Each structure stands twice: as C-alpha cells, then as structure tokens.
Amino acid sequence: MKKAxxxxxxxxxxxxxxxxxxxxxxxxxxxxxxxxxxxxSVSFIGxxxxxxxxxxxxxxxxxxxxxxxxSPATNVVKFKVGKQLKEAVAKTK
Numbered sequence: 001m002k003k004a005x006x007x008x009x010x011x012x013x014x015x016x017x018x019x020x021x022x023x024x025x026x027x028x029x030x031x032x033x034x035x036x037x038x039x040x041s042v043s044f045i046g047x048x049x050x051x052x053x054x055x056x057x058x059x060x061x062x063x064x065x066x067x068x069x070x071s072p073a074t075n076v077v078k079f080k081v082g083k084q085l086k087e088a089v090a091k092t093k
Contacts, residue, residue, distance in 0.1 A: 036077060046084035053078045 001009075003025070011021040035042050036052055043049035057073040081089075 044082065046082045048082040048085055049080050051078045051080065052076070 007018060007021050007025055010016075010025065011018045014021065016024075032042050032050060036050060039052055041049055041051045052075050055074050055076050058071050059068055060071055061068055
C-alpha cells in the first residue's frame with residue numbers, strides 16, 4: 001500500500017476529507033521523525049514501537065572484486081512489532 005492509498009483508507013474509516021487526512025498523516029510522520037532524531041522511542045501499545053539503535057563501524061567487501069571499504073558507525077531505526085499486531089497478522093492466510 002502506498003501513501004496515497006493509505007490516506008484514502010484512513011479518510012474513509014475516519015469520515016474525514018482526503019485533505020484533512022493528508023495533513024494528519026503528514027503531521028504524525030513528522031512527529032515520529034522528530035522524536036527519533038531526538039533519540040526518543042515512539043510506542044503505540046498493541047501496534048509496536050520505533051527505536052534508535054547504534055550500528056558499529058565495520059569493514060565490508062564488494063562482491064566480485066574483493067575490494068574492502070569501511071562503513072562508518074551510524075544510527076538506525078528499529079521497529080518492534082506489538083503483540084496485538086503480531087497476533088492479527090499471524091491469523092491471516
């Protein structure tokens with residue numbers, strides 16, 4: 001599902017216009033991003049949580065050439081699925 005399809009679905013379920021729903025979805029995504037940039041986790045009980053994890057610097061190899069490169073340490077976003085979402089997805093076929 002793409003963002004436009006998601007907005008259409010949320011607008012239908014909430015009984016809002018697409019314009020209002022777009023504003024809400026954009027604001028929500030921006031708020032999540034700002035919290036993660038600050039190093040804060042974002043949790044939705046039953047759905048899941050977004051956290052920041054540190055990835056250590058490492059050395060890698062380019063396939064086929066065996067050239068090595070150094071990948072710097074960085075922060076990455078991790079998502080841990082919540083119990084209710086996990087169970088709902090597990091029941092689908």
